[in-house]
Amino acid sequence: TYGVDLALICETHLKTDQRFNISGHNIYRTDREHGKGGGTAVIIKDYLPHYRANINDTENLEATTISISTKTGHINFVAAYNPPSKILLKQDLDNITSSDNYFIGGDLNSKNTLWNSRITNRNGRILEEHANEAYYNIIAPDTPTYYPGNYLHRPDILDIILTNLKIMPDTLTVLQELDYDHNPLLCEWEALQRYLDIHTEQDIDAAIELFTTTLQETYKINTTISRKHHDFRIDHPELSYLLSLKREARRDWQRLRTPNERTRYNRLKAIVKRTVNQIRRTNFNTFVTDTATNMQKTCTITKVLKGTSKKSNTPAIHGKQGMAFSSLDKANAIALTLEDQFKPNPVHDQNFNRDVTRSVNDYIQRPITDLPAPITEQELQTTIKQLKLNKAPENGKVELEEVNPHLRGGRVENHLGKTIPSSPDRDLNLDLPVLSSRAQHESTETRWMKSQDISRSGKLISSIVQWGRGAVFCCLWCGSICSGFLLLYCPLLPLLFFHQRLFRRLTDIIFAAWEIYPASFMKELESKAWLPTPQPCTEHKSMCRLRKKESTTHLKDPLEQFDLDLLFTSG
Structure with missing residues (x-):
């Protein structure tokens, strides 16, 4: 009806998954990603030469910008919207008014009596100060553009225009067309205005010639193939x-x-x-x-x-220098990317090569710290003896002084025979299972400490049934033996449970119990172990009778007469 060539839309309330098309027009949108409402758009006829400018949403301001190419230069048309809950920032205004020619329209929620508003609010004062600093005009109609839904609230002017072009307020008209609380604002002005100073006939002829030439050139430049427009x-x-x-x-x-x-x-x-x-x-x-x-x-x-x-329109490109919308900016962004990807090798530099060689030689010639001796069972037994009774390590931690010193640094030889640096965070450190076992079984350690006095006093806590097979030599000449299962009690069982991850063989467990608590171990072995009855052979019967008493005497070392490498089952 009004022959609108370009429309600036505010508060589109559109989402990215919603489509919006108008035949014969190009639509550029900036939808609000979070929250309801908001959004801006610019609708322009497709036969007008234009491109999307590199001006997007700022901190508080929502904006969509296109640039139209004219004979006198480019003009940026901006659809801007500032939510009423946010303050109008001057840096946002600097961003949208940075071009040479611009036409900004929308609802900035800025009221000021200078542009016919009823009152002046904070955003209105900020906009007035910025207009005086940046030297642009604020144009508004004489009639209200906003009619609130509540009839108790008074209408006001919210939709205004910011521009540095030669546009007068009388070119604005408020239309009563849409079913919305904001009325559309129509702006009509002459793109080219010439004021002729004619006094003589020669001036008339010159003006006619200038008008004819200008009209012909404009016709040649701006003539396009007419398209069929549907009503x-x-x-x-x-x-x-x-x-x-x-x-x-x-x-x-x-x-x-x-x-x-x-x-x-x-x-x-x-x-x-x-x-x-x-x-x-x-x-x-x-x-x-x-x-x-x-x-x-x-x-x-x-x-x-x-x-x-x-x-569909080619999407924008996010290059090193920001968003690229025009064809020239996209080409430059692609060129910069290809330039970074296909750079030649650096030029041969003697100083650089000399520094690299010196650094490598210094690293190779650096002395290697000797590896301390690996931890032994005796060191572990001594550490266990020195632990305090009825007290577990605080927060499941183990002091570094309680383990092998090479946990604090140094170098460890791995399974390939190479010496590599060692640290408590490396999986190649062989003593890390010791730390994890101590941290996981601190409660078990406390219970084992408490059970020492109980086991020494002769009280039975728990037992190991059929943990090994004991053998008694009946005949030293023929080597015949009688064997049977042994039954042992604490402190062997708590020691077994506590150190089951430290020792891989049953012989190591028994040896640790023998070394730490020899008296208690022998007491349990003598009183609770079931030894098989010797059965002398017929050939050396007399000899076996003589050796029977000797074979059942006190055992000095359990590892001499018992096969302790057999697996066991706990009852």
């Missing part, structure tokens, strides 16, 4: 009559602000909405019926539904 307005007399009634009711409500006028306006708006939906359903059913009998229409609608009828 999408619904030709329905009843709907046109209802629309006129609704617009009249809207004007009355905005002028009188009474509840009756608002009720009348809402009722007519609902009637118009139902009528439009009914007409659309009827037209769609007719279109589907006609398409079923026409193959060309079927192919066309199939392409539209699949989204392959029109090639």
